[in-house]
Amino acid sequence: MSITIKEVALAAGVSVATVSRAMNGHANVTPATSARILEVMRELRYTPHGAAQSLVTRRTQTIGVLLPDMHGEFFSELIRGIDAAARIQGLHLLLSSSHGDLSDTTAALKMMRGRVDGLLIMSPTATAQFYAEQLHESLPAVLINAPAGAAPHACVAVDNYGGAVQMVRHLHRSGRKRIAFVSGPNNNHDAVERLRGFREALSALEPDYQPLVMHGDFNEPSGFRAGQQVVALAERPDAVFAANDMMAIGCLLALAEAGVRVPEDVAVVGYDNIPTARFVRPALTTVSVPIADLGTVALERLVSVIEDPAKVQGQETLLRTQLVVRGSCGASRVSNSNLRVLGSGGRPA
Amino acid sequence: MSITIKEVALAAGVSVATVSRAMNGHANVTPATSARILEVMRELRYTPHGAAQSLVTRRTQTIGVLLPDMHGEFFSELIRGIDAAARIQGLHLLLSSSHGDLSDTTAALKMMRGRVDGLLIMSPTATAQFYAEQLHESLPAVLINAPAGAAPHACVAVDNYGGAVQMVRHLHRSGRKRIAFVSGPNNNHDAVERLRGFREALSALEPDYQPLVMHGDFNEPSGFRAGQQVVALAERPDAVFAANDMMAIGCLLALAEAGVRVPEDVAVVGYDNIPTARFVRPALTTVSVPIADLGTVALERLVSVIEDPAKVQGQETLLRTQLVVRGSCGASRVSNSNLRVLGSGGRPA
DNA sequence: CTGAAAGCGCTTACAG
DNA sequence: CTGAAAGCGCTTACAG
Secondary structure: OOOOHHHHHHHHOOOHHHHHHHHOOOOOOOHHHHHHHHHHHHHOOOOOOHHHHHHHHOOOOEEEEEEOOOOHHHHHHHHHHHHHHHHHHOOEEEEEEOOOOHHHHHHHHHHHOOOOOEEEEEOOOOOHHHHHHHOOOOOOEEEEOOOOOOOOOEEEEEOHHHHHHHHHHHHHHOOOOOEEEEEOOOOOHHHHHHHHHHHHHHHHHOOOOOOOEEEOOOOHHHHHHHHHHHHHOOOOOOEEEEOOHHHHHHHHHHHHHOOOOOOOOOEEEEEEOOHHHHOEOOOOEEEEOOHHHHHHHHHHHHHHHHHOHHHHOOOEEEEOOEEEEOHHHOOOOOOOOOEEEOOOOOOOO | OOOOHHHHHHHHOOOHHHHHHHHOOOOOOOHHHHHHHHHHHHHHOOOOOHHHHHHHHOOOOEEEEEEOOOOHHHHHHHHHHHHHHHHHHOOEEEEEEOOOOHHHHHHHHHHHOOOOOEEEEEOOOOOHHHHHHHOOOOOOEEEEOOOOOOOOOEEEEEOHHHHHHHHHHHHHHOOOOOEEEEEOOOOOHHHHHHHHHHHHHHHHHOOOOOOOEEEOOOOHHHHHHHHHHHHHOOOOOOEEEEOOHHHHHHHHHHHHHOOOOOOOOOEEEEEEOOHHHHOEOOOOEEEEOOHHHHHHHHHHHHHHHHHOHHHHOOOEEEEOOEEEEOHHHOOOOOOOOOEEEOOOOOOOO
């Protein structure tokens, strides 16, 4: 039904080989024939068939992107970063979200063979064993936020632990000693690292304090419930550190609803620095994760692995987080090397 | 380098035809041979090559998604809706964002041939001419938010005009007569329709009033600037209607910075009902667009067109918008058939 | 500079 | 039930 290279060749009075060479800009074609072929291609509105090209060239110009979820600003920012870098490289994106189900990831991995040149994988719940079983060495891959050493693949990760430590120290320095935590899913690697950073930093500063850790799932309603829980407490913490911004925002809403003042009565801080963090009131103090960068860096690394598979080794890149102090923690906005200062709800400079 | 059907056939002692039949579950294979083949496939960790399969079956199980941009919650919600429906259908998504550049869209369209079974296209700046030139009838396509009659393709669109009319009437009913508007890009079809709805509804209600229309670009900073402009005005409007939520939020920030009270001094309302609209203070009154539904419906329509190309005709689906009254317009939350009532910053029931 | 031919990895009539 | 063969639409040595 659709027009093929054969028809172009026929119309131009040349062989398909010559058409192929002309359209791919190979040098060994007379300018005259080349021009004629290109003209015929235009007239016939010919476009080469991608699958056929890929089959013989072994290149697809597309990258498979496996994400755990499609929800919220974290993922849209990540995709944006990946997309921006991909455009520059002339690469396209084959997207797949597995909704936390590892068997979905397996299926997606399968369907991607022969359709992508490489894989970008973010699966906070995947284990080293899973990677070992499912990832063939034949296909270049870069992991995003995987546990260190999970696989022999390059990995780009955020310093989840370090960011949590930074935040605890900041809260403590500004006089908040009784800090509660709202955790993320405990089968989620990012969540676990953030919790670990919180625990270790706090117990170093306040060895005798047993912090309250409330269970959350990274979604806003669980943060809302945590906020309600805090309201009901006989002895309230003076700060709530949520493992991500969406839960911190939920917490903020619950406290506002109950008339608890933030930051006067209790500080509330988050993690990620999603765009919305600037817009809530009080504006959210948080740990800024360079989400779009994470995507960009991962894609660039993948491209270099595709070009030279030897580059895989030792390629674990850790992206630094940054404390962003806004209104919700009630701290004066100290300026030092660890703090990026933004006015409450302020606009980036 | 990677293992092929030939090697499986060899290892299982059968022909490639039989392997193909076994792995595709065709009936005409002995259970015994089938089992043996499947076992060999597992041992060899064989996965069929996608491009080769697509070349012969003419099916790719993937849908091309052309988006103008990758920025903001509108697009992440849209992708989420598309993705959810695609998963159910067992389809994958080949993503491409054209960043408003039509030549990018052309290039993306080209690369998609042979790689997708159909196209979902959202291009607020594309004209009927563009669609006519670039879209081959051979490839099923569904347009999202295209001008009515732009192309002979099925189209799923939001009632941009109607939503703007609803909002103007609501503001007017609650006593706001001097309404200013912050427009979107004037080469953007959605933006143009929203502006048209605003102008027509307002001039019907206040024939003598010449509303102020400020130029925006759908991004927050342009809303911020519009807010500053309002602040500086000698004679302030009593409401600002921004063509989307991000600009309304920018406007809110500018007014807050200048000490202008919302909604007491001026009402501010938006359009889209992105998730963030609930979280700003005052919470944003807005026109709710079923963004994720838009994606879901578009994908489902595309699937039906792929299955039966005759279904294209007359398939222009218009999705209804809904007024969402929150704190930023200062209206009492009247309950009637046109209003969905939510508490200020409230959580959906 | 150009063409005939082989081959990429599959699927599917067609025989048997 | 199984296999040999043709073919999907390209690209690329290999000749000339």
